[in-house]
Amino acid sequence: MKKHVLFIALVLIAALATPLFAQGGVEAKSAGFVPSKDIEWIVTSSPGGGSDIYTRIITDIMTRLNLVNGQTFLVTNKTDGGGEVGRLQVSRVTAGKIADHTLLTFNSGDHAPMVKNTANRIENFTPIAVMAVDKQLLYIGEYSKYKTFTEVIAAVKSGKNVVIAGSKGDDIATYEMLVKELGFTQNQIAFITNDATSAAITSILGGHVDLVMSKPAAADQYVAAGKLVPVLALANARFTGNLAAAPTLSEVGAYANVENPIWRGVVAPKSMSAEAAAFWSSAFEAVSKSEAWLNDYINKYKLVSEFKNSVQAKAYMEKFEADYLKSLGK
Amino acid sequence: MENFQMLMQGFEVLFTFQNIGATIFGAILGLIVGAMPGIGSLAGVALLLPLTFRFNPTTAIIMLGALYYANMYGGAFSSILLGIPGDGPAVMTLMDGYPMATKRNRPGQALLTSNISSFIGGTIGMLILTFMGPALAEIGLKFGPAEMTALLLVAMTSIGWLVGENPTKGLLLTMFGILLASMGMDTLSGSPRYDFGSIYLLGGIPFTPFVIGMVGFSQVIKLMGERHKENKVVVNKLTIKGSMITGHDFKRMLMPALRSGFLGTFVGVLPGAGATTAAFMGYAAQKSFKSEEPLGSGAIEGIAACEAANNGAAAGAFAPLLALGIPGSGTGAVLLGGLMMWGLNPGPLLFTNSPDFAWGLIASLFLANLITLMIAWGVIPFLIKILSVPTKLMIPIITVVCIVGSYSTSNSMYGVLIMFISGMLGYVLTKCEYQTAPALLAFVLAPLLESNMRKAFIISQGSLGIFFEKPISLVFMILLLSIMLFPIVRPVLVRLGLLKKKVK
Numbered sequence: 016m017k018k019h020v021l022f023i024a025l026v027l028i029a030a031l032a033t034p035l036f037a038q039g040g041v042e043a044k045s046a047g048f049v050p051s052k053d054i055e056w057i058v059t060s061s062p063g064g065g066s067d068i069y070t071r072i073i074t075d076i077m078t079r080l081n082l083v084n085g086q087t088f089l090v091t092n093k094t095d096g097g098g099e100v101g102r103l104q105v106s107r108v109t110a111g112k113i114a115d116h117t118l119l120t121f122n123s124g125d126h127a128p129m130v131k132n133t134a135n136r137i138e139n140f141t142p143i144a145v146m147a148v149d150k151q152l153l154y155i156g157e158y159s160k161y162k163t164f165t166e167v168i169a170a171v172k173s174g175k176n177v178v179i180a181g182s183k184g185d186d187i188a189t190y191e192m193l194v195k196e197l198g199f200t201q202n203q204i205a206f207i208t209n210d211a212t213s214a215a216i217t218s219i220l221g222g223h224v225d226l227v228m229s230k231p232a233a234a235d236q237y238v239a240a241g242k243l244v245p246v247l248a249l250a251n252a253r254f255t256g257n258l259a260a261a262p263t264l265s266e267v268g269a270y271a272n273v274e275n276p277i278w279r280g281v282v283a284p285k286s287m288s289a290e291a292a293a294f295w296s297s298a299f300e301a302v303s304k305s306e307a308w309l310n311d312y313i314n315k316y317k318l319v320s321e322f323k324n325s326v327q328a329k330a331y332m333e334k335f336e337a338d339y340l341k342s343l344g345k
Numbered sequence: 346m347e348n349f350q351m352l353m354q355g356f357e358v359l360f361t362f363q364n365i366g367a368t369i370f371g372a373i374l375g376l377i378v379g380a381m382p383g384i385g386s387l388a389g390v391a392l393l394l395p396l397t398f399r400f401n402p403t404t405a406i407i408m409l410g411a412l413y414y415a416n417m418y419g420g421a422f423s424s425i426l427l428g429i430p431g432d433g434p435a436v437m438t439l440m441d442g443y444p445m446a447t448k449r450n451r452p453g454q455a456l457l458t459s460n461i462s463s464f465i466g467g468t469i470g471m472l473i474l475t476f477m478g479p480a481l482a483e484i485g486l487k488f489g490p491a492e493m494t495a496l497l498l499v500a501m502t503s504i505g506w507l508v509g510e511n512p513t514k515g516l517l518l519t520m521f522g523i524l525l526a527s528m529g530m531d532t533l534s535g536s537p538r539y540d541f542g543s544i545y546l547l548g549g550i551p552f553t554p555f556v557i558g559m560v561g562f563s564q565v566i567k568l569m570g571e572r573h574k575e576n577k578v579v580v581n582k583l584t585i586k587g588s589m590i591t592g593h594d595f596k597r598m599l600m601p602a603l604r605s606g607f608l609g610t611f612v613g614v615l616p617g618a619g620a621t622t623a624a625f626m627g628y629a630a631q632k633s634f635k636s637e638e639p640l641g642s643g644a645i646e647g648i649a650a651c652e653a654a655n656n657g658a659a660a661g662a663f664a665p666l667l668a669l670g671i672p673g674s675g676t677g678a679v680l681l682g683g684l685m686m687w688g689l690n691p692g693p694l695l696f697t698n699s700p701d702f703a704w705g706l707i708a709s710l711f712l713a714n715l716i717t718l719m720i721a722w723g724v725i726p727f728l729i730k731i732l733s734v735p736t737k738l739m740i741p742i743i744t745v746v747c748i749v750g751s752y753s754t755s756n757s758m759y760g761v762l763i764m765f766i767s768g769m770l771g772y773v774l775t776k777c778e779y780q781t782a783p784a785l786l787a788f789v790l791a792p793l794l795e796s797n798m799r800k801a802f803i804i805s806q807g808s809l810g811i812f813f814e815k816p817i818s819l820v821f822m823i824l825l826l827s828i829m830l831f832p833i834v835r836p837v838l839v840r841l842g843l844l845k846k847k848v849k
Contacts, residue, residue, distance in 0.1 A: 061679075062391030068682055095755045096548040097530050103544060132530075132537050133544060178804050183535060205803045207490075208533045211678065217616045217671050223489030223804065236670055236692025315685070 048115065048290040050086040056118045057091050057105055059098030059125060067092065069279055069312070070120045073146070073299075076307045082298045086116075098125060099133050106139035110286035118143065118295070121282040123335065124184035130339055137332045140282040141292050144299035145323035145331055147313060149230045149277040151189055152254065152261055153179065153247040154238070158222030164247040164267050167226065171203050180207045180215035181228035189249055189275040190228065191342075196264065196273050219243070230277070231258060231317040250274045278335075279318075280328055296325035352475050355704030358403060359712060367404045368709050371411030372717045376724075378412065379419020382429045382557055382750030386416040386676045394683050402687035403705050409683060410663075410706050411713035413676055414467070417620060417656045418717050421459040421648075426452065426731050427743055429561030429750070433621035434655035436556055436785060437628040441640060441647030449643045452729040454590045458645050459652045460721045461590075462602035466653025467714045469606030470613065470660025475707060479696070481661070482668035485614040490800035491811045493615065495821035497794040500622075502828050503629030504783045514779045522787030525550050532796045545759050554751035554760040555767050555788065559781050562747045562768025565740055567775070572737045594645055601631050601646045602653040609654030613661025616671065618793065620655040620662070625786050627654025660710060667703050669693055 056074065060066045067090075074088040093101030105119040119140070129135050153164065161167045167177055179190060190206045197204070207224060209215040212233040219227040220242060227234075227243070231254065237243040238257050245261035248254050251272045253263060264270045281299060283292060302308050303322040313320045323331055359365065378389035390409050397405035420435035425442035438459060446452035473481065488496070504519050528539040529549020540546040590598075605627035612623035631640060631650035638644040665671040670692035672678040689699055696703050734742070751764035771781055805811035812818045 062388075062394070064678070064682065068685075091756060093756060094548065095757050095759050096544040096546070099544040099547050100757070100759070128530075128535060131535070132547060176806055187535070202806070205806075207800045207803050208535070210532065213671050213678070213681070214616060217486065217665075217669075218489055218800075220669065220671075221486035221489050223491075236694055240693035242693055 048288065048294045049084045050116060050294075051084070052112065052116055053087045053089050054083060054116045054118065055089050055091060055113075056120070057093055057101050058120045059093055059101040061094055062092050066120050066122060066125075066279075069146075072308075072312050073281075073302055076302050076305055076311070077298060079307065080301065080305060082301055097128060097132075099129060099135070102129055103133070103135055105282075105284050106135055108284035108286055110288070114284045114286040115288055115291035117284050117287070119282050120279075121332075122279045123277050126332065126335060127184055127188065127339055130336055131343060137282075137329075137336050139285050141285055141287045141325070142328040142332050143281045143283050143292060143295045143325055144303075145278050145280040145321065145328045146299065146303055147279045147318040148321045149232075149279070149318050150248075150250045150254075150274060151181075151186065151228050151230055151277070152234070152245045152249060152258060153226045153228055154219070154234055154243040154245050155226060156219035156222065156243055159219070159225055161225060162246075164262070164264075167246075168197065168268065171197075171199055176203060176205065177226065178205045178207060178224040179226045179228055180209060180218045180224040182212045182215060183208050183210065185275065185277045186212075186228050188339075188342075189273065192275055193249065193264075193273045196270050216243070232315075235317060278321075278331070280323075280332065282332075292325050300324060348476050348478075351700060351704045352708060354700070355706075355708030356711075358701050358705035359407065359708045364404055364407050364705070364709070365712070367400075367408035368411045368712050369716055371408040372415040372713050372720060375412040375415025375713075376419040376422075376717060376720060379416035379435075380422040380431050381419075382423055382427075382431050382553075382561065382746055386413045386432065387679060388753065389413075389416060390676050390679045390683075394679060397683070402684075402689055403702050405683070405687060406680070406702065406706050407709040409680060410709050411716075413680070414656075414659055414710055414713045415717040417467070417652075417659045418460060418463050418721050420655075421463070421652055422456065422728060423746070425455045425459060425648075426728060427561070427739075427746065428564040429743060429747060430556055433552060433556065433619075433789075434624040434651070434658075436560065436621070437624045437651035438648055439560055440628065440651075440782060441642070441644050443643075444641070445643030445645070445648065446729075446732065451643075452732050453725055454594060454645075455643075455648060456725045456728065457590050457722070458594065458598055458648045460718055460725075461595075462598055462605075462649035462653040463656040464714060464718045465599075465602040466606035466609055467656035467660055467710075469603070469653075470610040470657035471707065471710050471714065473607075473610050474660050474664055474710075478664045478707075479668040481610075481614050482665045482671075485616060485665050486669070487817060488615050489815075490797045490804060491815050492817045492821070493618075493797040494794065494801050495812055495818035495825065496615075497790055497797065499821050499825050499828070500626055500629070501787075501790055501794065502825065503626070503632065504786055511778070515783045518774070518779055518781065518784040519787045522784035523791040525555075525784075526788045526791040527795070532792065533799050550763060550788075551754050551760055552788065553754045554764040556785060557747050557751050558764035558767030558769075559771040559785065561743070561750075562764055563771030563775055563781075565743050565747065566768060566772040568736055568740050568743075572740060590645075597637055597645045598649040601634065601636075601650040604630065604634070605650045605653035606657040609657025610661035611657075612654070613658030614664050616665070618658075619676075620658040621789055622793070623658030623661075624651040624655040625789055627651045629786070656714075663707070663710070667695055667706070670695065 056070060058067050058070045070090055074090060077083050105117060108114045108117050155161065161170060171177055181190060187208060194201055194204050212229050215227050216229065216237060218224050234243050238245065245258050248261045248263045250263060251274045253259055263272045265272045300322055303320060375389065389412055393409060393412060397408060417434060420431035421438045421442060423429050423431040424435040424439040425446050428439060428443040430436040430439050442455050442459060445455040528546060530547060531538050537547050608627055608630060609623040612618050612626055628647060628651040631646055636644045636646040640647045662677055666677045672681045689702060747764055748761050751760040754760045774781055801811050812822050
């Protein structure tokens with residue numbers, strides 16, 4: 016029975032969305048590109064992680080909605096050198112059929128270390144799309160000494176030290192923005208980098224740190240169980256649902272809001288033809304407008320769906336890189 | 346008793362044709378994946394995960410759980426028979442398993458010992474998981490950076506038992522292992538260390554190719570020098586009966602297996618420490634107990650200690666995963682990803698919201714444990730035939746296995762290169778009578794120790810006091826100091842008549 020319902024729903028979605036795709040398809044066809052071989056999609060993190068799930072959900076939806084001319088996606092996880100090897104490889108693909116059939120999952124968490132540790136830059140890629148953004152919150156645990164963020168600020172001002180646990184990459188950048196805005200030093204509010212948000216949550220559940228930084232999805236279950244309580248939204252506006260109680264920084268005191276959007280995107284080799292880039296951009300747009308994308312990804316992982324096409328994504332990523340380089344003093 | 350009832354309900358969920366089929370399939374696949382060097386449980390679970398999306402979640406997790414579990418058995422096969430660790434945890438099994446199979450000519454018994462102690466360790470782990478899972482997970486939480494640092498320092502002292510006859514050489518290799526482990530991206534600040542301008546080295550030295558090279562490929566090079574020797578191993582015991590262990594063997598194996606089962610389960614629960622760490626600790630702990638034959642020469646106790654520990658840890662790792670939604674290892678993280686894709690929310694509410702699922706999974710672990718034991722037992726007679734293959738044919742075969750294994754860790758030739766280099770290094774070191782075990786142990790423990798110690802210092806603002814203020818870490822610190830100071834204090838105690846002189 017369930018299967019039937021699902022099938023009917025899919026048919027309906029397909030029927031409703033057909034005009035859209037048709038349009039995209041026509042555009043792409045007139046531009047002269049349709050996939051004609053297997054598509055190699057490189058992911059620079061391990062199987063099962065956030066980027067991998069994101070990639071596999073998109074490939075699944077693209078295949079189901081028949082956006083890629085019946086071709087197969089070959090998802091390859093290239094984790095050497097913290098992902099830098101895979102990124103360099105994609106940036107160096109020479110023009111031709113292979114370049115038109117190569118994609119790379121590219122997130123702010125990939126972009127920042129690439130710029131920091133290597134000479135590889137976004138200009139070596141063709142940005143295809145930005146699919147979603149995510150933001151963080153600060154939470155307290157059961158054993159936390161402070162109950163609100165106002166108390167945290169007061170404690171720091173009275174000479175106490177506060178420790179925040181979080182994940183790598185994006186979380187560090189957000190933390191640095193927060194400390195700067197508050198006008199404290201990195202000793203007064205210290206940050207512990209963990210390999211994953213789950214490890215950071217582990218340390219606050221055991222009462223080893225004062226605050227934890229997390230995106231809504233990773234902390235969701237703990238908030239529902241009352242083990243974590245959100246105390247600060249690192250965003251320009253409050254979150255909704257069970258996170259609505261957390262104020263933004265401007266509500267806490269005379270500060271500007273701190274927001275560091277974490278984006279998930281896709282890029283291709285620099286040598287990808289303009290026709291192929293246009294085709295892929297519209298294919299990703301179709302995914303982002305599909306029901307399946309909203310249900311299986313955006314709502315499930317509590318992200319904000321925010322589509323940027325090839326042109327917008329290029330400007331967005333370039334700005335991100337320029338801002339980040341500036342913050343590094345390069 | 347409530348938990349017992351829940352477990353029985355779990356078995357009810359499990360005993361459908363479909364779920365038992367899934368368990369058996371997972372167990373067989375896990376054995377194969379485990380036995381293939383380089384493809385550990387992480388890759389196995391990750392590869393199978395996309396296949397299971399069309400299943401109902403309970404069946405899917407049962408299959409993956411069985412696969413993960415059986416993997417711990419399979420890893421020992423290639424360790425014992427080929428001298429190449431099938432996965433990380435099996436490195437220590439090799440230390441005694443390979444000599445027992447080749448030098449002592451008891452391959453069947455070595456495999457059986459490893460299987461039975463895996464079963465014992467796993468059963469202990471699962472019983473603890475069933476009755477104390479959530480409580481244990483809470484204890485695991487108490488282990489923050491300070492506690493982990495203290496525990497790891499104690500574990501590091503166990504290197505002292507592994508260095509062999511020449512402490513200087515042992516210490517040298519320990520330091521070497523630590524240096525190698527510190528290559529790559531710094532875990533806390535993300536800045537590169539010892540990358541020498543190569544983007545490959547930015548990711549550090551990958552563990553699996555390093556280990557395959559150090560202990561596996563170095564073995565191949567050694568074999569090349571002996572290729573014309575007659576194959577000494579006479580395999581005339583190709584039946585299950587011929588590979589049975591004696592009652593005496595079982596007695597020797599039982600105590601180490603029980604001890605390691607408990608130790609391993611506990612290590613498995615701790616954040617960040619997985620089955621590999623557990624196996625190392627189990628083996629090192631065995632050094633402080635009596636073994637009939639010296640460890641490293643093919644002692645049954647050695648095999649039992651590490652195999653029981655790694656299976657205990659595999660079961661223990663499910664406690665934080667199910668009770669709190671915290672993955673204890675890379676494989677746990679993949680399983681967690683899977684849970685989320687099936688629409689389940691792993692976390693503190695899993696037991697309350699989806700009891701069928703949680704207890705079904707635990708029940709499937711019990712079944713997988715039993716099934717894997719049976720299957721493994723059944724294939725022993727066939728497996729040990731490998732040893733009768735002439736050396737000159739074995740050399741290319743093992744080489745291919747080493748290459749495939751190290752290639753598959755990151756799907757690139759980088760792993761293969763690392764494997765060859767560390768293989769040559771391992772050969773030279775062994776030839777010069779350096780023990781490689783301390784380097785491997787240091788390679789596993791040093792990154793954990795470093796990140797925990799630095800986290801502790803961030804929390805304490807650089808004060809050492811944090812290690813002595815918290816009760817758990819204080820206990821470990823006292824233990825550490827007494828281990829370190831004992832050799833110094835000993836002569837004083839002897840002179841005062843408080844201690845008898847060591848009888849050699």
